[in-house]
Structure formats: C-alpha cells, structure tokens
Amino acid sequence: MSSIEVDWTRCDAHGLCSRLLPEVITLDEWGYPVIDGSDLDRDLVRAARKTAMACPALALRVERRP
C-alpha cells in the first residue's frame, strides 16, 4: 500500500499538487493540500511520484505503508 504524505514544515500552499493530481489532492480554503488517504493504485503511485518531484517546496513524499 502507498500513500502521499505532506511535510507541513515545507509546504507553502502553492497549490500545484492539486492541479497535477486532482484524483487524490484537493485544497483547503487557504490553499493547503487535503490528501485522500486511500491506497494508491500503481498508476496513481507513478503520478504521485511525478507530482512530488514537481512540488516547488519538495514537500510531498510517496510512502509505502505496511
């Protein structure tokens, strides 16, 4: 199982992540990401990794859960 985690000490509410991965990430009223915590399938893991690399603040990580 894999999920996206946000490093809140880095996130600057750019909002890019929700545009790149709208299936999983929406924004709250201040522009911070709200992550759908459900398990990512293989295609979404790939897309999530690309989104993490695109984050200007490098605030996203794709992690494997036990």
Ligand code: SF4
């Ligand atoms: S793109 Fe990165 S910095 Fe911007 S809202 Fe998403 S996680 Fe935060």
